[in-house]
Amino acid sequence: xxxxxxPDTTLGEIVxxxxxxxxELEKRSLDYCCGGKRSLAEACSAEGxxxxxxxxxxxxxxxxxxxxxxxxxxxxxxxxxxxxxHSYVLEELPRLSALASKVNSVHGDRHAELADVERIWSRLRxxxxxxxxxxxxxxxxxxxxxxxxxxxxxxxxxSLQNPIRVMLMEHDDAGEMLAELxxxxxxxxxxxxxxxxxxxxxxxxxxxxxxxxxHIHKESNLLFPGVIELEESMD
Numbered sequence: 001x002x003x004x005x006x007p008d009t010t011l012g013e014i015v016x017x018x019x020x021x022x023x024e025l026e027k028r029s030l031d032y033c034c035g036g037k038r039s040l041a042e043a044c045s046a047e048g049x050x051x052x053x054x055x056x057x058x059x060x061x062x063x064x065x066x067x068x069x070x071x072x073x074x075x076x077x078x079x080x081x082x083x084x085x086h087s088y089v090l091e092e093l094p095r096l097s098a099l100a101s102k103v104n105s106v107h108g109d110r111h112a113e114l115a116d117v118e119r120i121w122s123r124l125r126x127x128x129x130x131x132x133x134x135x136x137x138x139x140x141x142x143x144x145x146x147x148x149x150x151x152x153x154x155x156x157x158x159s160l161q162n163p164i165r166v167m168l169m170e171h172d173d174a175g176e177m178l179a180e181l182x183x184x185x186x187x188x189x190x191x192x193x194x195x196x197x198x199x200x201x202x203x204x205x206x207x208x209x210x211x212x213x214x215h216i217h218k219e220s221n222l223l224f225p226g227v228i229e230l231e232e233s234m235d
Contacts, residue, residue, distance in 0.1 A: 005059045007051035011043055012036030012221030014058065015214075016070045021058055022214060028054065033216035034175045069218060074226050075147040077218065078140045085215035086132050092208055093125045099201040107198060111191065113184045120184070121205075124177045131170050139163050143227055152234045160231050164224045171216045178209050 003009070003017055011032035015022050025032045030043045044051040069080050100121045104114040142155055142163075157163050182188060188206040190199045 005040070005055045007041035007044070007055055008039050009055070010037055010039055010221075012217060014040065015217055016067070016222060018058075019067045019214070021061065022217075023210075024058060024061065026210075026213070030054075031175070033213045033220060034172050036217055036221035070222070073147065074223060074230065075144050077223050077226075078143050081215065081218055081223065082136060082140060085211060085218070086136065088211055089128055089132060089208075089215070092204065093128065096121065096201065096204050096208065097125055099197055099204065103195075103198050103201050106195070107193075110193070117181060117184050120177050120180055124174060124181075127170065127173060127177075131167070131174070134163070135167065139167065143223075146227065146231060146234075149234070160227055164228065168220060168224065171220055174212065175216065178212060181205055182209065 003013070005014055005018075011025060011030055014025065015032045015036070022032060028044075028049060029047050030040075030049075031038075035043060039051075040055055041051040044054055069077060072080060100114075100118040104118045108114045138157075139160070142157075142160060145153060146160065185202055185205065188202040188209075190202045194202075
């Protein structure tokens with residue numbers, strides 16, 4: 001059952017209950033992925049918005065309701081994230097890298113910001129490839145082990161809170177780089193002299209941002225808190 005949206009509802013709860021409102025939050029600069037634990041009131045206050053009005057606006061919009069992934073078990077959710085979001089990221093990273101390089105080489109003399117776009121994207125790509133590798137090869141298999149266990153486990157890293165803490169810090173870093181890319185590109189708006197590759201780059205970056213925000217939300221606000229709660233219940 002979908003819960004009513006109030007100023008006390010967290011941003012993460014809003015997106016889990018009604019995923020189609022993610023874009024509405026982004027339009028209002030309300031960070032639901034890395035900042036998903038904040039209440040709507042807290043987030044609106046930081047942006048100078050009236051939380052009651054925003055809650056009413058969001059509640060009035062018709063959406064499809066809760067997503068299937070909001071009800072998944074922890075192991076199933078980890079598999080979902082890997083199959084849906086990791087696959088998308090690993091497919092898009094080289095494609096957008098090639099576009100960023102091409103566009104900068106052709107238009108960089110007239111649009112100096114493209115050098116920074118290519119540089120930041122290159123760093124984001126490197127960080128994400130490492131991040132996803134650690135999740136797929138280490139953290140997610142340990143989550144499966146935890147779910148299947150009948151008692152406490154002795155992981156090489158100690159508590160799973162330790163690698164999760166690192167993953168959350170890396171989420172913050174990725175979020176900051178995405179925000180800088182949005183700033184440099186004027187909200188991913190191509191200039192008047194943009195060629196088709198230029199337009200494809202900016203459209204791809206915007207779609208990538210949308211997917212990564214939802215990806216981080218599912219991990220930071222659903223998967224990781226659930227894993228920590230399960231592990232603590234086994235002590």
